[in-house]
Each structure stands twice: as structure tokens, then as C-alpha cells.
Amino acid sequence: MSYNNCILILIITTVFLVNNIPIAFSIENDTELHYTCGTSCEQPFNDIYRESRALVMIDLIYNIQSYQGFRSASHAFPTNISGSEMAYGLALCRADVAPDDCKKCVITLINTTRHHCPESRSGIIWRQLCFVKYSDVDFLGIIDTLNMFSFWRPSSSAMFPDFTDAATNLTGSLTETAVASPMFYAHDQFQVMDTGYGPFTLYGVAQCTRDISTDDCKSCLDSAVTQLATGSSGAGVFYGSCNLRYEIFNFSTS
Template identity: 35%
Template structure:
């Protein structure tokens, strides 16, 4: 899949990006950003609080696929969350959150805020309280370079499927939904006759804000994935993915 970073980043995160693409040998991050809101010094109270926060997320998240919280107080307080994809096992969730925390320590060693995405999870922290707020600034696109043979019909079905899933996700506790739809002959450049989709929000959002976040992401389909056989809009509060092959792990 090709990948693209989006324009503006909220004050939380900087425009400086190090991008690591997937390899066949390791589960590398999809993307990450380091904060430009400030740095902490080694062995400071902030670092101790951040270590505590990441440890808490590592313990809490695998239980139900999501964790959030804060550590410390006043100027040394840090806030964070972690989210695992809704079809990921507790063991794989735990492993992903551990990898994410370790990777952020390496890539953003003294930044007070950072965010990282993997296929299986997201981890985010900051010295600013972002919990319960839609993150519209930290976002990127991924897409399949193969194009469909009937773009107008395929784009319509893609938007319909993702909008239907968004309507389901915001009404359930997990803020997560998957589904599929028939494409029919000529729906893609392959022999595939089905389209598969997934949407998910971080569970610090209300159902209404989840729907708002997903509707905004789906509205970016023409910029992200027009006529592409697969694509994703991945953000700090919600994401969607669609493909012409099954990619969700069955329970």
C-alpha cells in the first residue's frame, strides 16, 4: 500500500515525521509522530509519570482492547490512551501495546507527546489532556495502488458500506464495526465480488463524537482512495479500512 501524511498537526504533534513501512520480517509501525510541545529531562518527574502511564496501559488495554488514563499532577502530569483493533486477541493486543511503548521511547525519547500506529494497535500520550476530544490533526492515508475497473460504482459502494458501519459502530460500547457488501462482476480489477470494511473509534469519545469523527474520515475518501481497491484513513481518534479481500480475524 502507498501511504501519505496529512497537512496540519494539532499543537500536540510536530510536522517532523519518521515513516516506517511494513516489512515481511517484522511488525513495524504504520506511522508515528513526535511532539514539538516540549521535551522532558532524563530521570525527571515527567519521565517517571510517563513510565507509570505506559505500564498501566500495558496492563489495562488487553482486558477489553482499550485503556486510558493519566499519571502525576500539575506540570508533570501526562495523559495517554491505547486502543487495539477490535478483532485482535488479548495476547496480540498486549504484545502490540508493549511494542508501541518501546518504539516510542526509541523514536521520541524525550518528547512530552507522541503517537504511533500499528496494524493491531494505537498508543498516544501527551502533557495536554486530549481525552474525550476528537483528534482531527494526526492523520494519514494508505491505499492499494491497484485501481478498479468501474470507479464510480466502486466508490459509491465503498462509501455506502463505510457509512453503514459508522452508523453501527457509534451505537455500541466497542465503537467498532465490520461488514461486507456485494460488488458484482467488474467491481474491481480482479475477480473479487465482495468489499470488506472496518471502522473503529477510540473509546474515550462519546458515541456521537465517534460518528462525527468517522463521518469526517469517510468524507476524505476522494482525497485518499478514489478508485483504489483498498484504502485507509487512520487518525488519532478514529479510522476506517476497506479491501476487496477479507482482512478481519474471525472470532
């Protein structure tokens, strides 16, 4: 079996149930959601690649603010010398996050990645406000729906007759708006009237990494829509190239 095929077969798709997510999303209570490290199919980890990965991580930290919450990078150590090894990485902050909080989130993630995946040649880790991905294989500009996790909040959809329709309408609108946005980002809200308990508002966010094409952004979000548990009182799907989420509370700062 080839190295690439082995990676594809062993990529972990995890369904992650998140309860009690805090409503106030400041950097102080930003929480880790999920992580995936590389597999045993990878090439052996070594000090040369460790240094290449470190250069990528430093680049992400120092440039994430000036690039409006998204940065991709590739570096090799030693630079321009035979025997060097390339490392590739990207970081994405939710577009409503303040620049300082964005940088803090990325720093936290990179430190956590070193703890979770100390000798893995690839990894991805998500927090509430940002995510970081790295690899020794060039993934930049390539849609990633293989790295994935989702969450949902248990609820009785029978309590909200119009809930599923509202969630479907909201996520569809978010997808269209995000794809048309230069930032590949959208946030919106949708009021649900006929609940039997009075009206309430549904809030949602959609976002893609800005290294992929418009068509790939739409494909990624369309895939997220199909995976989203729209009968729940809150749900989210997070890929390596996009994310889509809705809640019955306002979780963004926009």
C-alpha cells in the same frame, strides 16, 4: 504566539502510501504504519515528566486486556507532591484482536515510541493492530482529527465500474454500525458484482476510541469518510480518535 497555537500549527498531517501489507494479521507480522512526535514548541523534557510518562505506559500495558482492548490513563510523578508533572495516554487495539496479541502489540508500540520519541512530551504511533498516544496535555475525551495519516493502494477504478459506489456504501454502513456499538467498532463486507472480472468482496473496519462521545465518534468517522480514497483497491484513514479502512481481502479476524 501561544504554546497551544504553536502546537496546532505544527501538527503534522501525513499521507502515507502503504504497499504490500500482509494478508495474515497475526502478531508476528503486525507492522508499524506511522508515527508523529511532539514539536519544538513543547516545554523542555525532564526526568520528572519521563517518570510520569513511564507510569502511564505501564498502566496501559497492564490494563489493556482487562479493559477489552482500550485503556486511557493519567499519572503524575512524584505522586501528590508539589512539582509533579501529569502525563496522559491511551491505547486502542482493533476489537477483533485476541487479548494476548493486543497486549503484545501495545508493548511493542511503547518500546518503539521510546525509540522514536525518546524526549518528546507527546507522540502517537500506529501499527496494524493497535495504536498508542500520549501527551503532557490532557486530551482524554477530546476528539482528535489533527493527528492523522492515510494510505491507499493504486488501482484503475475504470476496471471496477461499481467499485467506488460499493466502497462508499460499505464505509457509510460501517460508520453507522460503529457509532451504535458499545465498543465503537464495526466490521462488514460488501459484494461487488459488476466488475467485468467476476464478483469480489470488499471488507471494512471502523473504530473509535472509547473515551469520546457518540457524537464525536460519528464526527470523526464522517471526517474519515471524506478523506478516504474510495476509488482505490484498498485505503485507510487513521486519526487520533478513530480509524476507517477497507480492502479487497479479509484483514480482520472477525
